Structures are given as structure tokens and as C-alpha cells.
Amino acid sequence: MRFLPEGEQQRLLTVCFARSGLTLEELWMRYFALGGSQSLLELDAYLNSLTTLPRVDRDMLAHAVNERLDELAGPARAPYSHSVRDGKPLHGPLKALVDLLEGAHRAPPERLPAVAAAAGRALDLRIGVYLADYDQRTLVRADSAAELDIATTVAGDVFRRAGTAVTRDAPGPTLWTVLLDGVERLGVLEIVPTDDADPDDPVLREQCRWLSTLLGHLVTVTTQYGDGLDVRRRRRHRGSPAELLWQSLPPLTGATDSVVVGASVQPAYDLCGVAFDYALSERLARLALFDAGSRTGDANHAVVSALAAYRAARRDGASLAEQYAAVGRELAGSATVVTGVLAELDLVTGGLRWLDAGHPSPLIVRGDAVLPETGEVATGFDRPPRATEVRLRPGDVLALYSSGLVRATDRAGTPFGRERVAECVAGGTPPPETARLLTQAVVAHAGGEPAADAGVLVARWVPR
Structure with missing residues (x-):
């Protein structure tokens, strides 16, 4: 000292x-x-x-x-005998961190872009926040009407790859980096250095990475108690069945160091009868998909009830068979038939076991090969389940999907089919992007929104 x-x-x-x-x-x-x-x-x-x-x-x-x-309030202070650090950092990365945390305290969601801009100034950066819409086709600026197409722009490529890129168009270089909440892609950040800094500087990129991670977390947290950012992400009206289902679904991406999970559903704004769920731990990945088939109010309530019963049983420590039975009891007496798949993957051994209730069997891709399907039986959760066990190898990809996804037809009446699903899953892209591309391929095949909900849950086993 x-x-x-x-x-x-x-x-x-x-x-x-x-x-x-x-x-x-x-x-x-x-x-x-x-x-x-x-x-x-x-x-x-x-x-x-x-x-x-x-x-x-x-x-x-x-x-x-x-x-x-x-x-x-103002005059210079008297010095102490020893040097004392300022209570609040005055510049640099730590100041940016403090500004972001202090600015977000009690801030409504729509204020976050301004908070991010203030934090950026401490790093001599100008920061713009873009959020992905619910269709995951467009990046919308959080504080203006600006939009960027995910399929054709540099920013969209950064979102698709969950990476970083630099553009050097006038008036100066711009660093684009994905906006993440944990592992879930929320959008991208547009970062412009204001002090002639090199956007390829690894130190600058590292600072932008933790700024993006913290800001992504704040976006998710604040959206839970305000609509300011959620409204920006919507491109059109979302019906009440879809509103109920979206509030019930987990994030579209989840991961541990042993498994990566990605999901997607269409039509995003009119979703009605399909729901997915997952729970990841050190030892197990628990996966589920429920499908009510039709797109009615009764179907919506039935699939939400099935999802709730499954979660309640799973969180009580019930076995896979007991979870299945709990869903069956919840749906007893319902006029709507709900099909589905409940699966457990042992993340140490690769052992996979699933129970299906009249639902297409999961698709397993190993390299470029697709493991044979086990068939489909016409039943629901009111009947005894059919149990299947397989052993995965590292890198294998598992896909649970709705009937509406494979049965979506083009104008000639040709269904999308399991073969096209396998082609998308075997593409080698990460599960979140695989799921997004797959449901959008279904929409393109159908020439618009499919007649039945198309949902998919993709998981890749990557043991430590």
C-alpha cells in the first residue's frame, strides 16, 4: 500500500x-x-x-x-494517508460492466438499448441491439424500425453461426457479434469503435463477448416483467392459443458440456397443438414432445395439460413410465387425443430409452446414416406405452418431431416426409440452427403455414 x-x-x-x-x-x-x-x-x-x-x-x-x-456537493476532497480506490471505476471494461448493471437496475425492458449504449461509451464503442423475431427470419432493431434479414445479411450470418464478423463499409468498420442468453440466440449486437480501435483486436472482441452475454441475460430477465422488447420481436398478432403455449415452452436452445438441444415450432404466431420440453442435468437429458394433431382450443388446452403433468411428475423424481402414466391420468376424459414421445438419454453411457404414445418414432442420425425407425402405432397416452432402447455413439443426433411436420404437403399433395427431415438433421449444423432450418423448410414446402403445427426438438450427444 x-x-x-x-x-x-x-x-x-x-x-x-x-x-x-x-x-x-x-x-x-x-x-x-x-x-x-x-x-x-x-x-x-x-x-x-x-x-x-x-x-x-x-x-x-x-x-x-x-x-x-x-x-x-462538489469541492475537491481531502486526501487520506494511503491511496484509496474509487468506489466506482471511472473508465474501461469494469466501468462498462458497472454501467450496464446499474443502468439495468429497475429499468423497464425498453430502456435496455440505451443502457447498452451507455455501457459501450465506457469502451469507446457505439452499440446497437437487434433482436430476432419469433419466426427467426428477421433481426429487428430494439430502438428503431430498422430490420435485417437473417438469410441474406452479415448480421443474419452471425446469428445463424452464433459467431462474430467484421464489415468495413463506410463510414467505418463494424463488429457484429451474436447476442446470447447463456446458449440461446436472442439476436446480434452492432458494435462500432469510436476511437479508431481495430475490431479484429482479440481483447476488444473478448470485451464485446462478455458485454453480449450479460446484455442477453438482462434482455431475458427484463422481458419477464415488461413487454417493451417482446413487442419489438413480434411481426404480427399472436393468437391466444399461441400466447399460452409460448409462455409454457422452455428456451429454444439448451446445452451442457455433454449435450446440445435446439427446438423450433411453426407457425410461430398461430401455434396451437404442439409443445416440447427438456431438462438437462449432469447425468441425464430428458426430452419430450406432445402433439394434439388438430389446431383447436381443446387441442391447445390438452397439450398444455400434458406438458404440465409431465413436468410435475418429472420434477417429483418419477420414472419415465411414471411420467407417462401421469400424462395419461391428466388427459383421461379429454375428447382430444394427444400423442407424444418421452425420452431419457444417459449422458455418460449414451443409453437412450423412449416411450411413445402413437407418435412418429424419434429419428437418429449417425454421420450420414439414419437408423431404422421403429414404426408408429395408433394410440395415445390412454394406452400402454411402447418402450424402445438404443445406444447412441458420440456425435449422434436425435430428433423428436410432430406428425404435422412430416405430413405437411406441397401443392401437388406430396408430404414433406421423414426422408427430408433426415436430410436436414444430417446437415452437420448445430441443433438450434438445424431446428430453425427444418421448420422453415417445412413452411417453404407447404407454400406457407402448414395445415398442422410443425415442431421439432433436436439433440446432439457430445460426451466430455
């Missing part, structure tokens, strides 16, 4: 004491209240450079003067 020379401290303290407007008696009273033990005469002698004081007493005097200067 570095100590200030006593003579210099005394000189600066005397100057600040004069600015404080305190009398000697008032200063002594404040010093005494802090625990000082020197007399009024000894303080007077010290301030006139006639004697010295112990370091602790000098610092008490400095604190007494500073308390008064704080009341006056």
Missing part, C-alpha cells in the same frame, strides 16, 4: 478545511464524533504545521472534512 507523505497530506487537508466553511470547533466536534482523541489545541497546532499527528488521527480529520465537502 502506498502512503501519502505526511507534509503533503497536511497541506492538502488545510486547503480543503478552508473550503469546507467549518470553524475549528465544528471540525473538532466532527473529528471527536468519529472517535478522535486529540484536543482542540492539538488540532489547531497541526493545521498550522506546528506539530504532527498519528496517521489514524490525520485520516479521521480528513474524513470529517470530506463529510462536510460531500454535503456541499
